[in-house]
Amino acid sequence: MLIRAATAADRAAIAEIIVPIIRAGESYALDRAMTAEQALAYWFAPGNSVFVAEVEGRVLGSYYCRANHAGGGGHVANCGYATQAQATGRGIARTMALHSFDHARAAGFRAMQFNFVVASNVRAVWLWLSLGFEQVGRLPGAFEHPSLGEVDALVLYRSL
Template identity: 65%
Template sequence: MLIRPATRDDAAAIWSIIGPTIRAGETYTLDRDLSEGDALAYWFSADKEVFVAADVDGVVLGTYYLRANQAGRGAHVCNAGYMTGAAAMGRGVARAMGLHSVDHAKARGFRAMQFNFVVSTNERAVALWQSLGFDIVGCLPGAFDHPAEGFVDALVMYRAL
């Protein structure tokens, strides 16, 4: 697997991953009806570095972004968002992107990484982040309106780098 910076040439592949995730409405707070153009504009916004994980044939399996979590005096803590294509689930793509993002964040000089809103019902993600050294440092009770589960908690997760 190769993890590399994304280019605009990756937009269709990225949309094929983030589109279904956004439409499902189970893990991101984004509007489920977000257009392709608006979703890609969000993912590729100027404050983010975007990466893709591709197999040996160049097929994009997942994508993530990295950015400062806050401006100014909080800019030493980064934030990231990850999405994996359905066909790639269970193949270690998210773990590889997580490890890559931690290493890249360290290389960029960030001192910590914080996830502001991990939906508690996304148990695979919570377990993955914990296995990579992230702690749950906060819980936002009923902060996420899950399409099947109703109002569920959102977790704040943090790791020093």
């Protein structure tokens, strides 16, 4: 698996990954009706470093990394990750996560924080906890899941 910086040529492949995830409405607190262009604008927002996970020349995952906040919070990174639905369970998210830790350290970040991890996304929660994140907060009923109703969102944090 190759993790590399995303290029303009990767935009369509990234859209194919992130748009269905956004539309499902189960893990990102984003407007489910976002167009592909809006989703890509979010993923490639100014200040985001964007990467893709490539297997045999095919983009199967992507992540972005950015500062969680400006000013006094600028030393803490925040990332978003997405894996092609058909490629789950192949270690792509874990590989991207480990890459993101190295990237964030090299960019001068000293910690990483995820502000809004949907508690019902058990695979993601398990992955982050297994990689050393601590749950430092719980937001009761903060996420409106399309089939489960109100579910908690977690705040996860780890030093780099």
